[in-house]
Amino acid sequence: MLRGRASIPAEGFHWADRRLSTPPGSKKERFLVPTPSTQSPAIYDCFSERPLFKRFASVHTTEEGILEFANQFGFLGGFCLKTVLEPDAKESNRYWDAPGERFEDWVKHIGLMKHAVVDLWENIRDGYAARTAKFIRWEKTIDGNRVHYVAPEIPGWKRSSFLILDQRHDIFSQVRHGDTLRPAWLALLQIVNVELARHLCAAQLSDDTTSERFGATFAVYPEGLLGALWLQFARAIADNPEYRRCEDCGYDFEITGDKRADARYCSPACRLRAHRKRVKGNTTKPPRSRRK
Numbered sequence: 708m709l710r711g712r713a714s715i716p717a718e719g720f721h722w723a724d725r726r727l728s729t730p731p732g733s734k735k736e737r738f739l740v741p742t743p744s745t746q747s748p749a750i751y752d753c754f755s756e757r758p759l760f761k762r763f764a765s766v767h768t769t770e771e772g773i774l775e776f777a778n779q780f781g782f783l784g785g786f787c788l789k790t791v792l793e794p795d796a797k798e799s800n801r802y803w804d805a806p807g808e809r810f811e812d813w814v815k816h817i818g819l820m821k822h823a824v825v826d827l828w829e830n831i832r833d834g835y836a837a838r839t840a841k842f843i844r845w846e847k848t849i850d851g852n853r854v855h856y857v858a859p860e861i862p863g864w865k866r867s868s869f870l871i872l873d874q875r876h877d878i879f880s881q882v883r884h885g886d887t888l889r890p891a892w893l894a895l896l897q898i899v900n901v902e903l904a905r906h907l908c909a910a911q912l913s914d915d916t917t918s919e920r921f922g923a924t925f926a927v928y929p930e931g932l933l934g935a936l937w938l939q940f941a942r943a944i945a946d947n948p949e950y951r952r953c954e955d956c957g958y959d960f961e962i963t964g965d966k967r968a969d970a971r972y973c974s975p976a977c978r979l980r981a982h983r984k985r986v987k988g989n990t991t992k993p994p995r996s997r998r999k
Contacts (some may be wrong), residue, residue, distance in 0.1 A: 710752060710754060710927070710928050711749070711752060711753040711928060711929050711932070711935035711938075712750055712751075712752065712753075713751060713752075713753045713780060713781040713782075713784070713814045713932045713935070714748040714749065714751075714781055714930075715748055715749045715751070715778065715779070715780065715781045716741040716742060716748050717744040717747065717748055717749065717772075718741075718742035718743070718744040718746070719742055719777075720740060720742060720774060720777045720778055721739075721740065721742050721743055721774070722737055722739060722740075722770050722774065722810070723737075723738055723740050723884060724736070724737060724738075725738040725792060725793070725807055726791065726792050726827040727789055727790065727791055727792070728790045728791060728792050728804050729855070730749065731792070736809055736810070736811075737770070737809070737811075738789070738807035738808060738809060738810070739774070739777055739782070739807060739808045739809075739810065739813065739960065740790050740793065740805060740806070741806065742790065742990040743796070749970075750784055753780065753781075753936075753939075754933045754935060754939060755778070756937065757939065757961045758937045758940075758943060758950065758959060758960070758961055758974065759778075759780065759936060760820060760824065760937070760939045760943070761824060761950075762776070762959075763817065763936050764817070764820045764821040764823075764824040764825060765821070766817050768813070768817050768862070768910070768978065769841045770810065773810070773817075774811045776778075781932055782806065782931070782932060783808055783809055783813065783816060783931060783932050783933040783996070784930065784931020784932050784934070785906055785907070785930045785931030785934055786905075786931075787808050787812050787813075787931065787933060788806055788807075788808060788931065789807050789808065790804050790805070790807070791804075791805055791806070791807035792804070793805035800988065801929050805918075809861055809917060812863070813861075814862050814863060815861070815862060815863025816863075818861040818862050818863065819861055819864060819898075819902075820936065820937075822858075822859060822861055823895060823940070825938065826838070826839075826842065827839065827891055827894065827895040827898075828895055828940075828944065830891070831888055831892050831895065832947075835890065836886070836887050836888050838889075839887045839888060839891035840887045841857075841859070842856055842857055842858070842859065842887075842891060842894065842987055843855070843856060843871075843887040843890045843891055844856075844857055844868075845856070845859065845884070850873070850874065851873065851874040852873070852874070853864035853870060853872065853873035853874070854870070854872040854873070854890045855869065855870055855871060855880075856868060856890065856891075868899070869891050871890045871894055871897075872893065890903045891954075894992060895914060895944070896944070897975075899937065899940060899941050899944065902937045903937055903941060906930055906931065906933065906934030907929075907934070908927050908928065908929050908930065908934065909930070910927050910928075911925075911928065912924070912925055912926075913926065917942070925992055943961075947952060948962065949961070949962040951970065953971070953972050953973035954971045954972060954977075954981060955972055955977035955978070955981040955984075956973060956977050957971075959973075960972075960973030
């Protein structure tokens, strides 16, 4: 079981020019910071939003696009979360330590998720070999053929490549020469595994005893929303679920046991909103009668 608690400030976030609290004298950068509020933040289970990783991959990498996502789902957390100097609202030249996340870090991680989800996973699922070919390079060497993955240019990431297959691998003989789908699949798994290793996770057993038996529930808790997104994505790769586009909000939703096979909306809120739109559209004023 995957569980992740994330929080959203009561007044949301805003963008501001801030300095890191350490080292002293650091330059100002654009940071996403919480808007001050006396109200408690909203807490939610980030695994209740499925598939949130796909929504994250579709975020526009502008301040407006990132702000909209953050106001719904919170900070990325983990190693993305920094401590910045927040100016005192009443006393000048006085600062407080506050949480913040760099704009460039948001752009960086959205870009990588988009590449993994859209460029690789979705094209592999749909069998679009031509769309994965740009990332796969077959080479003929003295020692035989080998296959490399070549990363695209993603803002914030150093462009790189790595070896996927050569004749030393057991499965090399199973891959047809020139194929791009199987190598792209192996590259995707490696990218996701690297990201999973970067995000700390805690595992815990909690008591689930009933009057009839002793029992326990095993759960994995990622550190931060970004870690939860990669865990959710990894589970989707393993489970290969079916998705459908919500007819109201336009986001994909997962067809699971609690969703009807003919479901058209991702949530009761979207279903109700669509119903209200239909009612409003069908409501017309009767024509006024003319007096003779």
